[in-house]
Amino acid sequence: MEKYAVYVPRLVKKRENFAPGHRACIGCGEALAVRLAFKALDNNVVVTNATGCIEIIASQLPFTTWHLPWIHTLFENAAAVASGIEAGYKAMKRKGMAVPENAKVVAIGGDGATSDIGLQAISGALERGHDFTYICFDNEAYMNTGIQRSSATPFGAATTTSPAGKKSFGQFSWKKNMPEIAAAHNIPYVATATHGYPFDLMAKVRKAVDTPGPAYVHILSVCPTGWRSATDTVNRQSRLAVQTGVFPLYEVENGQYKMSINLPKLRPVKDYLKIQGRFRHLSDDIIQQIQERVELEYQKLLEKANNVTKRAKSKSKTGTAKASAR
Amino acid sequence: MATRVGIEVSIAIADAVKLANPDVVAAYPITPQTHIVEHLAELVANGELDAEYIPVESEHSAMSACLGSAAAGARTFTATASQGLALMNEVVYVAAPMRLPIIMAVANRALSSPLSIWCDHSDLMSVRDTGWIQIIAENGQQCVDNIICAFRIGEDQRVLLPVMVHLDGFTLTHVIEPITFPEQSDVDKFLPPYKFPMPLNPDKPVAMGDFAPPVIFTETKWAQEMNIRASKKVVVEVWDKYEKAFGRKYSPVEKHHSDGAKVVLMTMGSVGETASVAIDEMRDEGQDVGQIRLRLWRPFPFEELRETLKDTDVLIVLDRAISFGGPGGPVASEVKAAFYDQAKKPRIVSFVGGLGGRDITVAGFKDMVKKGTEIAKSGSKNEYEIYGVRE
Numbered sequence: 001m002e003k004y005a006v007y008v009p010r011l012v013k014k015r016e017n018f019a020p021g022h023r024a025c026i027g028c029g030e031a032l033a034v035r036l037a038f039k040a041l042d043n044n045v046v047v048t049n050a051t052g053c054i055e056i057i058a059s060q061l062p063f064t065t066w067h068l069p070w071i072h073t074l075f076e077n078a079a080a081v082a083s084g085i086e087a088g089y090k091a092m093k094r095k096g097m098a099v100p101e102n103a104k105v106v107a108i109g110g111d112g113a114t115s116d117i118g119l120q121a122i123s124g125a126l127e128r129g130h131d132f133t134y135i136c137f138d139n140e141a142y143m144n145t146g147i148q149r150s151s152a153t154p155f156g157a158a159t160t161t162s163p164a165g166k167k168s169f170g171q172f173s174w175k176k177n178m179p180e181i182a183a184a185h186n187i188p189y190v191a192t193a194t195h196g197y198p199f200d201l202m203a204k205v206r207k208a209v210d211t212p213g214p215a216y217v218h219i220l221s222v223c224p225t226g227w228r229s230a231t232d233t234v235n236r237q238s239r240l241a242v243q244t245g246v247f248p249l250y251e252v253e254n255g256q257y258k259m260s261i262n263l264p265k266l267r268p269v270k271d272y273l274k275i276q277g278r279f280r281h282l283s284d285d286i287i288q289q290i291q292e293r294v295e296l297e298y299q300k301l302l303e304k305a306n307n308v309t310k311r312a313k314s315k316s317k318t319g320t321a322k323a324s325a326r
Numbered sequence: 327m328a329t330r331v332g333i334e335v336s337i338a339i340a341d342a343v344k345l346a347n348p349d350v351v352a353a354y355p356i357t358p359q360t361h362i363v364e365h366l367a368e369l370v371a372n373g374e375l376d377a378e379y380i381p382v383e384s385e386h387s388a389m390s391a392c393l394g395s396a397a398a399g400a401r402t403f404t405a406t407a408s409q410g411l412a413l414m415n416e417v418v419y420v421a422a423p424m425r426l427p428i429i430m431a432v433a434n435r436a437l438s439s440p441l442s443i444w445c446d447h448s449d450l451m452s453v454r455d456t457g458w459i460q461i462i463a464e465n466g467q468q469c470v471d472n473i474i475c476a477f478r479i480g481e482d483q484r485v486l487l488p489v490m491v492h493l494d495g496f497t498l499t500h501v502i503e504p505i506t507f508p509e510q511s512d513v514d515k516f517l518p519p520y521k522f523p524m525p526l527n528p529d530k531p532v533a534m535g536d537f538a539p540p541v542i543f544t545e546t547k548w549a550q551e552m553n554i555r556a557s558k559k560v561v562v563e564v565w566d567k568y569e570k571a572f573g574r575k576y577s578p579v580e581k582h583h584s585d586g587a588k589v590v591l592m593t594m595g596s597v598g599e600t601a602s603v604a605i606d607e608m609r610d611e612g613q614d615v616g617q618i619r620l621r622l623w624r625p626f627p628f629e630e631l632r633e634t635l636k637d638t639d640v641l642i643v644l645d646r647a648i649s650f651g652g653p654g655g656p657v658a659s660e661v662k663a664a665f666y667d668q669a670k671k672p673r674i675v676s677f678v679g680g681l682g683g684r685d686i687t688v689a690g691f692k693d694m695v696k697k698g699t700e701i702a703k704s705g706s707k708n709e710y711e712i713y714g715v716r717e
Binding site: 045046059062066067071073076077080081083084086088090094095099100121124 | 349350352376377378380381382383384386387388390391392393394395396397398399400402416417420424519526527528529530531532533534535536537538539542546
């Protein structure tokens, strides 16, 4: 702890863009992730927020938690609002009107706002190439409305609309792979992160915002309320998600995959599942299915990352060291 | 010198938007709005209009992008119609309470189903309570003039509200009309540069679109209501200034031989011109008839309407939309509400017609006035009359 006090101030600035005093639940991983993400940035940022937990906990009239210019309009349109802000600044700057210098637009939303209802608006904004960053704070269900399943809810998890019962083992579908969908738009930067790895998270958010053009960061955010887990283990759960391969940390920079952490061996998914009440009902069979699926997906990802490494090596051998960007 | 040219009304609207020099246009194509946004895209592509054209992936995102750009402090325009307006409905509601003066042209078209690309006012009625100022244009010249006025009205610091200019799809959007264009320099004098008082700016952070618990929600809505009610004064003021600058006059309720007439026909939109021909012919035949056109739909001109119709015995209102299972045409029911508690009031007869692009001819309007006058005398068991339906 002494060392922490010595080193952390050198790595992280003191200033908060997302202040304390908001109304999040005890142990909220998402509030922590949001705080870290915006701590990583300077104050030249405009935030557009989809409806959801973060919007609700941080913006009750006449208060705000944000030290940044912040706009919330609706649930599914944060990326479209971001498009408008970016275009507005661009046009006004070109026409010699007063605009903030070097302002960065960051759209944020939960997993429902991102992978379900707002997917079209995000796809449109990424495809059009606006210079903005979209950050999904993924807590794997509609937590704000009371823990209903989304397409980002993992297989087997019990939610209020995918309950476990005599004829149900909970969520019947596999988690939608949102970072891959973003990457399929051939945008310059895609990354995954989680608050259990704070410096990795901050570095990725900074990189995303500094990248010209559209960038997408998908942040797994532990929700002890919705995951039925202990509030003092949110960072442990976050780290276990990574160490079991359930939520791999990686970057896709100009189409090149890169794993963020080298894991010689994945921990069994059971280590991650057993500390969360939402998976409590799962049979060994189902857990085995999850284990196999996680390994398969992780392997696919490793291959993409390895191929990049191989290609880069072979290119450097033939003297064309510069990897083509897009 | 102002120039008078023969031009398609949609193209003319785009040219009027260009005269207003917007910074952002975000739009999604839908018949019969397409020619407006196509021409705007062309003006941007040719460098004749210095703006960002955002070719969004839906009307929902069109209006959402408009919210963003207006909040950033940019002058913002979009256009849509029918299903597009229905799809963006929830976003349309957001603009007014957030005080974002977005300007939108709506090429009025029927709502599905069955699918119809032709004009009626069912789309217009679907956004009645969104809190936007809504102006109804009747011909191409009115479209051009009111697009320019809309920017000045919406951006007035006393108003700061979004403004819709409604024009009938096809009947106006796709016809060529003689239109007088004001000079750019005169428009520049008429329309001061846009200055949004509280733009999104990291140097001076603001929070926009907070959530409101019950303890404050009613106050926000009352503020919004006071705001749009007060805007009527500015609408009239801007129209007066426009008349001084460009010579064409607009008012919330426009009169056509209605003063002193015992029977008055009320219209909204492009059918007004056909109706005028009918009224003129009937007057030539010696009948005591007149006409009014509603130019300002929101804020609703209660006082002007009562004043205009103070000597009228029979008012026949034509609606181009049905409030299904309701009290009659939506315009007629509002007019009835305006007169309900007045000591002296006309007998109001509600007609619905011209749905999904069906024409009402001069003979048709004469027939409607005749029938309406009879109903006013004899009464009717119907809430309203549907005009020209085959049963």
